[in-house]
Amino acid sequence: MTENPRKLTRKDFASDQEVRWCPGCGDYAILAAIQRTLPKLGATTENTVFVSGIGCSSRFPYYMNTYGFHTIHGRAPTFATGLKITRPELDVWVITGDGDGLSIGGNHLLHVLRRNVNLQIILFNNQIYGLTKGQYSPTSDVGQVSPSTPLGSIDQPVVPVRVALGANAKFVARGYDVSKKLPELLEQAHAFPGAALVEVLQNCPVFNDGVFDLITDRKKGPQHQLWVEHGKPMITADGKKGLRLDPKTMQLELVELGEGGVSEDELFVHDETNRSIAWMLSDLPEVKALGVLYREPDAPVYDDGVRAQVEMAQEKAGGSDLAALLRSGHTWEV
Amino acid sequence: MTENPRKLTRKDFASDQEVRWCPGCGDYAILAAIQRTLPKLGATTENTVFVSGIGCSSRFPYYMNTYGFHTIHGRAPTFATGLKITRPELDVWVITGDGDGLSIGGNHLLHVLRRNVNLQIILFNNQIYGLTKGQYSPTSDVGQVSPSTPLGSIDQPVVPVRVALGANAKFVARGYDVSKKLPELLEQAHAFPGAALVEVLQNCPVFNDGVFDLITDRKKGPQHQLWVEHGKPMITADGKKGLRLDPKTMQLELVELGEGGVSEDELFVHDETNRSIAWMLSDLPEVKALGVLYREPDAPVYDDGVRAQVEMAQEKAGGSDLAALLRSGHTWEV
Amino acid sequence: MSTATKDVKREELESVVIRFAGDSGDGMQLTGSQFTSATAMMGNDLATFPDFPAEIRAPAGTTYGVSGFQIHFADHDILTPGDAPDVLVAMNPAALKVNLPTLKKGGLLIVNTDAFTKNNLKKAGYESNPLEDDSLAPYRLLALEITRMTRAAVTEFNLGAKAADRSKNMWTLGLMFWLFGRDRQPTVDWLKKKFAKKPEIAEANIAALNAGHIYGETAELPSTVGVYQVPSADLPPGTYRNIDGNQATAWGLVAGAQLAGLPLFYGSYPITPASSLLHNLAKLKHLGVVTFQAEDEIAAVCAAIGASFGGSVGVTGTSGPGVALKGEAIGLAIATELPLVICDVQRGGPSTGLPTKTEQSDLFQAVYGRNGDAPLVVLAAATPGDCFYMAIEAVRLATKYMTPVMLLTDGYIANGAEPWPIPDVSKLEPFPVKFHEGPSEGFQPFLRRDDGTHARVWVKPGTPGLEHRIGGLEKAADSGNISYDPDNHHAMTKLRAEKVRGVADDVPAASLDQGEAGGELLVVGWGSTYGSIKQAVERVRKGGRKVAHLHLRNIWPLPNGLKELLEGFDQVMVPEMNDGQLARLLRGELLVDAVPFSKIAGQPFRISELVTEIERRLGDAAPRESSPEVRA
Amino acid sequence: MSTATKDVKREELESVVIRFAGDSGDGMQLTGSQFTSATAMMGNDLATFPDFPAEIRAPAGTTYGVSGFQIHFADHDILTPGDAPDVLVAMNPAALKVNLPTLKKGGLLIVNTDAFTKNNLKKAGYESNPLEDDSLAPYRLLALEITRMTRAAVTEFNLGAKAADRSKNMWTLGLMFWLFGRDRQPTVDWLKKKFAKKPEIAEANIAALNAGHIYGETAELPSTVGVYQVPSADLPPGTYRNIDGNQATAWGLVAGAQLAGLPLFYGSYPITPASSLLHNLAKLKHLGVVTFQAEDEIAAVCAAIGASFGGSVGVTGTSGPGVALKGEAIGLAIATELPLVICDVQRGGPSTGLPTKTEQSDLFQAVYGRNGDAPLVVLAAATPGDCFYMAIEAVRLATKYMTPVMLLTDGYIANGAEPWPIPDVSKLEPFPVKFHEGPSEGFQPFLRRDDGTHARVWVKPGTPGLEHRIGGLEKAADSGNISYDPDNHHAMTKLRAEKVRGVADDVPAASLDQGEAGGELLVVGWGSTYGSIKQAVERVRKGGRKVAHLHLRNIWPLPNGLKELLEGFDQVMVPEMNDGQLARLLRGELLVDAVPFSKIAGQPFRISELVTEIERRLGDAAPRESSPEVRA
Numbered sequence A, B: 001m002t003e004n005p006r007k008l009t010r011k012d013f014a015s016d017q018e019v020r021w022c023p024g025c026g027d028y029a030i031l032a033a034i035q036r037t038l039p040k041l042g043a044t045t046e047n048t049v050f051v052s053g054i055g056c057s058s059r060f061p062y063y064m065n066t067y068g069f070h071t072i073h074g075r076a077p078t079f080a081t082g083l084k085i086t087r088p089e090l091d092v093w094v095i096t097g098d099g100d101g102l103s104i105g106g107n108h109l110l111h112v113l114r115r116n117v118n119l120q121i122i123l124f125n126n127q128i129y130g131l132t133k134g135q136y137s138p139t140s141d142v143g144q145v146s147p148s149t150p151l152g153s154i155d156q157p158v159v160p161v162r163v164a165l166g167a168n169a170k171f172v173a174r175g176y177d178v179s180k181k182l183p184e185l186l187e188q189a190h191a192f193p194g195a196a197l198v199e200v201l202q203n204c205p206v207f208n209d210g211v212f213d214l215i216t217d218r219k220k221g222p223q224h225q226l227w228v229e230h231g232k233p234m235i236t237a238d239g240k241k242g243l244r245l246d247p248k249t250m251q252l253e254l255v256e257l258g259e260g261g262v263s264e265d266e267l268f269v270h271d272e273t274n275r276s277i278a279w280m281l282s283d284l285p286e287v288k289a290l291g292v293l294y295r296e297p298d299a300p301v302y303d304d305g306v307r308a309q310v311e312m313a314q315e316k317a318g319g320s321d322l323a324a325l326l327r328s329g330h331t332w333e334v
Numbered sequence C, D: 001m002s003t004a005t006k007d008v009k010r011e012e013l014e015s016v017v018i019r020f021a022g023d024s025g026d027g028m029q030l031t032g033s034q035f036t037s038a039t040a041m042m043g044n045d046l047a048t049f050p051d052f053p054a055e056i057r058a059p060a061g062t063t064y065g066v067s068g069f070q071i072h073f074a075d076h077d078i079l080t081p082g083d084a085p086d087v088l089v090a091m092n093p094a095a096l097k098v099n100l101p102t103l104k105k106g107g108l109l110i111v112n113t114d115a116f117t118k119n120n121l122k123k124a125g126y127e128s129n130p131l132e133d134d135s136l137a138p139y140r141l142l143a144l145e146i147t148r149m150t151r152a153a154v155t156e157f158n159l160g161a162k163a164a165d166r167s168k169n170m171w172t173l174g175l176m177f178w179l180f181g182r183d184r185q186p187t188v189d190w191l192k193k194k195f196a197k198k199p200e201i202a203e204a205n206i207a208a209l210n211a212g213h214i215y216g217e218t219a220e221l222p223s224t225v226g227v228y229q230v231p232s233a234d235l236p237p238g239t240y241r242n243i244d245g246n247q248a249t250a251w252g253l254v255a256g257a258q259l260a261g262l263p264l265f266y267g268s269y270p271i272t273p274a275s276s277l278l279h280n281l282a283k284l285k286h287l288g289v290v291t292f293q294a295e296d297e298i299a300a301v302c303a304a305i306g307a308s309f310g311g312s313v314g315v316t317g318t319s320g321p322g323v324a325l326k327g328e329a330i331g332l333a334i335a336t337e338l339p340l341v342i343c344d345v346q347r348g349g350p351s352t353g354l355p356t357k358t359e360q361s362d363l364f365q366a367v368y369g370r371n372g373d374a375p376l377v378v379l380a381a382a383t384p385g386d387c388f389y390m391a392i393e394a395v396r397l398a399t400k401y402m403t404p405v406m407l408l409t410d411g412y413i414a415n416g417a418e419p420w421p422i423p424d425v426s427k428l429e430p431f432p433v434k435f436h437e438g439p440s441e442g443f444q445p446f447l448r449r450d451d452g453t454h455a456r457v458w459v460k461p462g463t464p465g466l467e468h469r470i471g472g473l474e475k476a477a478d479s480g481n482i483s484y485d486p487d488n489h490h491a492m493t494k495l496r497a498e499k500v501r502g503v504a505d506d507v508p509a510a511s512l513d514q515g516e517a518g519g520e521l522l523v524v525g526w527g528s529t530y531g532s533i534k535q536a537v538e539r540v541r542k543g544g545r546k547v548a549h550l551h552l553r554n555i556w557p558l559p560n561g562l563k564e565l566l567e568g569f570d571q572v573m574v575p576e577m578n579d580g581q582l583a584r585l586l587r588g589e590l591l592v593d594a595v596p597f598s599k600i601a602g603q604p605f606r607i608s609e610l611v612t613e614i615e616r617r618l619g620d621a622a623p624r625e626s627s628p629e630v631r632a
């Protein structure tokens, strides 16, 4: 790194490649959010790497003036793992889609999360395969009509953050493409030492336009958004409703706040270190929980562990080298 | 099927192949449990199929006098899916291991569960790779010393039932190899219409002897076993302790029962249809929850859905055939 | 509204190649396919070649966002979408930029001047406006304000500018219909059906179509613009339809399964250019077809194998990267001797490569791409319509020989369409599968059928008394039990190879598609190069040279008699859209000096390229020599 | 305790082949490896071949549970573990049943009579007790109550019957040590170290060892049992150790990375017989090696590519089924031109096949098994010790040419050990990698180095000013940006092929391992058949025939000058443990009539098999003819 680093701006992180997403694609907003966030984090272009799979979303690295690797379908977390554990000083981001990360790549996502490799993993969820022209994905709703499901899909979808929790992920968050809070979420993901999964609801105006309208609509959205914050009661973004727990049935119910309704004290309070709460928030019926659902601050980081073992072994062995290795054990002279 | 079916016994389900597991392997007990259970279910040898991947556990089909397919590593759920949706009248069991089902095959497990294909999936969890001679597996504890981790593993393990819940599985149960209750669990899995996952803790005396002793030991085991039953309070098998929920912190605590302790009424009551409860039970600190952790009775079954669409299409099309298809759309005469 | 064309005197042409080109958003594929339908109904023979932009929608106006559709139609049997177009329709500067180099000198060039804005010119990389400099002088230019005229035609429908502009492809189509004497009615019908729920859109499009047609009739076009009419081709009589390769493969699979008397299962994971196989089959549930979009390619092939184990025809389809993932599972189908059809719609490689471009570079992977000695049957379809028959053949061989069969097609024939004489289904030869049902005494799952095929019996789970277990470990030739016996393994490896080799006796022996046995040069092709090679050889033969064409549909095993045929020629030339894969296979198998001619450009051969190369090789009538391409 | 042997007169033998065989639980591998160490220290040359039961522990006493270990040692340079054993140790009836057919007539047969119980005889499939019928008459039988004698030797340690019985392999080893004049001390030391925490076990085993030895010294053995002594082999002077192939590969990779000046990353997923590569490397963390047990083979290779992208030497290792899974990712490394080493420890195929048996059937997969035109470098190691050098070569070529390199070994050399002269590390030629660091003006990631390799520059992420993106889509030859240009794709495909082909100029030209250029028959081998072929050719040459041996270490590209060499012989014979893969490759590449000789039995060639076949082919000195094996 240079001694007197020039203060970088959003523009420094934009590559010279023309952005080739469809007009109106939610990917633009996410790109802008990331380009805006990186300078704030003090990131440098040379020590930042974006690794992606295949999909519309996975074209992302081409648009970043950083190091980048557009790999193969579904495997981005594995390339990132190899890179990160050999080059821990690099700041590695993984970009994936709902098909890339949860269909063909579901297993790698599971394992990178459980290992807790220090990466930011941004999953663009548009509930569709954009790049291959509109087939349903593992997050598509039942009944989704698509070229491969002309009579509607019968596959029950997975919920990305729930898959992550099932994998014992240590940082799980959710936002959406055009949200003003997205940069802040990205910052938190970046600050987390370990694998930080951020699901971003993303609109695909071409093949799945408006699937998230209920949540992202400027007007009606706020009543369906539940931005959670550690230690705070759970209230929808319009301030009108909140979540209350019935501990007997273990069901969460959405209740009216204010006059005639319940008071804030009765509401469920978010504890981002409690995995059960994160789980309960993962798939609520009427509202979408957003923000950091779960964070396990002191979880051991995989790449740290790898280095620690190497260092320990080196210390213990003292000056052992290849020549010594070849002569270890029984040898004899002829 | 023959008209007057002979009553089958356990022996009818044993093939003529000599069983080739190590002496003392937990797999023997599971084999016996399944061979004992099938006649009770009214199963026939010809309509039963066992599909497995690769691993010690996956040798299972060879020992069953039914149809069987010993496939490739990690993919058993996919073969079973193709088989079941084309031959719904067959009773298809999937046999897998912690490596087969959660390492290389984790993604297929996730997808077969979320789709809810009508299968019984028995996952033999010995927390080790038996067949390849003892490397650690995704369920091995941190610190596991194995040929590939001479300084101890640093990978944080997954919890199989938790992965299943994360995949939105509709039936999730856990038992252990030598448990007397295993046949009953298998019966319940069989009765469930959809993908029923049963994790079976299995001892590998050669490479991981005694990992589950704390739970399975005849004497000390019961105090660590928490057999859950729908509608019943959660009490350890020795009757001495129970689980209580603190709804504020959402933590479960293990409390003493009886004199000086708490009363049964205060205990958490199992509701097997509540996914959050199942989640909370999935990985308890001092005890292991056993039995049916979760069951979602009316979930749509994937293979039913496939057939329904085909039938609907056929009905709607009336007598359409290939010749008509070839002539559909624009045609012209020359 | 009359759709008949005025009785104008039209220049008669043997054949015409037209290329429609515009921005991705300009609807050129649609224009092209409507023009194709109308042309087919005129009784012309034709071939088409849609040329998509790569994968993602590019920003409007850029060269990499250009979408093209080429059609070649003629009064005679034709086989390729043609080389250089006679007519180019360029809806914007980028389309002009990309396609002009291929337009024949003197060809007709139709451009939409309204799209030649400063901004668009810049995006296309033009320094100056080609409409205003001299650069278009070599062509017959027809510069039209298509956008403006379209807007005018549709004002009455109050669509708003955007929607109105979307009709400009219909205006253009109307003009082309007039120029080539095509009937508008089918397009009118199609528009009405497509926009049944939005009749104002339908009407606006029809109005645009008619306006373009009327413009052709009435405008005083510059004298250089001829009015063409291509007489009907002398096609064999019958009922025809247009068909593209993936549609034909899908339908052939259905036909194959019906001829086998079995249900069809198709497991797949979307990938360009194979996805439409899945889409086509997903629409055929009413024919009992079960389709399954799997979580990945491995799951797709394994599910198909599971279905085959259950007694269905298990099929999986994908492109090169997907086949790479399926290798291990295909090996299992080989080891367990289960039928399986793998459709590989090839695309540009290696790795992700050029997903939307065509190539023939998976031949090695098909024949050799698995661990162990793992032989299977490899077939290749030559034209879109041929895909139908090769798919049937794939099902026949898979079920008869209890083996995986790989069917190779490619992006070119998968997306390209041709008029296709609809076969009489009742005349297709059935090959009903007989499952083994007993007796249970002495039964072994690897019992061989006594029909000389070396195939094992196929037993459906559910059959009482024949319960058995199969798997990927080596099995005893007799009992089917796991066997580690050395001699058994040797024998089983040989048997698997022999079984597949035996297919050669069950398929047509090698024969020439054109020309006579023995001669100066034999062109050996396979797959989608059929049309170009056929026409190139025709041309060279007209010059009196002893050249012949042999087109392989059986890649593995090679057909009987091939070596003898090849040895009869002084030279053997193997044009391929890869780096010489079939050539190397032929050399290794037949020890014949087959010399590759490679084009690895994501594009089909041009007839002229082939003619030039054949003539070059004939020219130096020197003794045969190995090409440097294949030296070690 | 003295471990010196009494001064008895011993029969001198040029070479001896001993086979230890028993139940999986009998500790035969251990016995074998201790005998091997002791033998190596005597200065004999040797080769070993452990022969495990398949995968899972079988029930005691069955034939499929038999574990064998063969050692061949001699006073001269030897290369194979030998054909028929001279001495067979059979610890139970099953071991006898399985191994007796290979024992030389007149050979020494040592059996543990205590194990010949009714039950064991039945499990082994004996109808009558071979010790009691005539069937062992052709051999020199030494029937000993080994169990009983062992128990007696260890009673003082109060171990309980089971633990006591476990020492019977040491008793047997003690006897063998005596018979062959080996020193017990290293084994004694080893036992003490191994059981440091359970000294009573160590002592009991030592007692058993000594008891066996004493038995040899004192018992009145039947006169047919000779006492052997094999004089030291005439090996070149130096420091030696035993090494098996996987250990040598692991160490070679470490050496290669050090010579390149880079860190080593090894990503793998366990699979027989490659797992011990991972195990060996996992032990070398103190040398900075990072190992990663991935969730599957795909993750393993991708992690290795990720590490290469980061500037490490990325390596992955597996066996055939794992390579099948890695194909797509290897294609990406080819397209992005990153170094990568893939170790394929081959095993019996297809599919799961014969996991514990050896085979050479992944050659096609290595050379051709990917989508698209996807060339890489393929190397093959010939002996366990050679693995060390070939692993270094793999790293050298991968980093110099920015290409994946596949290193083929197999179960036979992976598990087999040989005495190995330890190289002087300081004398290995370094090949330090220079990362590209600027200038940033005009920088392109696919800039070619100016060293004639056609390799692109390698830039480490973290280098300021050289930020860039790479991926699997085709890229422009100049800028490295994504390119759909047809001519560019053609050029890039050719360039990738040319780059790999250029490796031929950087490795030794083809040369004979034995014999003179030109002659009657050339035996071309590759990989682990080296030893058998070498000795077979030696034998035939002693008969005066003009036979030669060429052993390929460079499978792709083939070395320069190969065609000329091959053409100099009347016949070319290619013995392979597969169905003729190298033969087919040579035919296709060189147009030379190389005729395969296949053994696909999960077992190495026997020297005598090769001799017979060579002589058969020489015998009918008819004109060359293609073998039916490779006709189409």
Ligand SMILES: Cc1ncc(C[n+]2csc(CCOP(=O)(O)OP(=O)(O)O)c2C)c(N)n1
Binding pocket: A054, A055, A056, A057, A058, A073, A096, A097, A098, A099, A100, A101, A124, A126, A128, A129, A130, A131, A132, A137, C269, C270, C271, C272, C297, C321, C322, C325, C352, D328
């Ligand atoms: C091995 C392989 N299989 C299939 C494909 C085709 N493919 C590319 S992207 C994609 C899915 C994209 O969906 P998603 O990850 O949701 O990304 P999006 O385009 O929606 O951003 C598929 C199926 C491929 N490139 N490689």
Ligand SMILES: Cc1ncc(C[n+]2csc(CCOP(=O)(O)OP(=O)(O)O)c2C)c(N)n1
Binding pocket: B054, B055, B056, B057, B058, B073, B096, B097, B098, B099, B100, B101, B124, B126, B128, B129, B130, B131, B132, B137, C328, D269, D270, D271, D272, D297, D321, D322, D325, D352
């Ligand atoms: C593609 C492939 N990779 C690796 C292997 C080697 N392999 C076979 S079983 C196995 C793991 C077995 O572990 P598990 O599933 O836990 O079964 P267990 O033996 O413990 O019952 C491995 C790595 C293989 N057969 N195929």
Ligand code: SF4
Binding pocket: A020, A021, A022, A024, A025, A026, A027, A056, A057, A126, A130, A131, A203, A204, A205, A206, A207, C056, C057
């Ligand atoms: S297809 Fe959808 S996701 Fe892909 S670029 Fe277009 S709008 Fe975005």
Ligand code: SF4
Binding pocket: B020, B021, B022, B024, B025, B026, B027, B056, B057, B126, B130, B131, B203, B204, B205, B206, B207, D056, D057
């Ligand atoms: S290795 Fe372990 S799991 Fe495998 S058969 Fe032996 S005891 Fe059972």
Ligand SMILES: [Mg+2]
Binding pocket: A055, A097, A098, A099, A124, A125, A126, A127, A128, A129, A130, A137
């Ligand atoms: Mg998507």
Ligand SMILES: [Mg+2]
Binding pocket: B055, B097, B098, B099, B124, B125, B126, B127, B128, B129, B130, B137
């Ligand atoms: Mg296991």
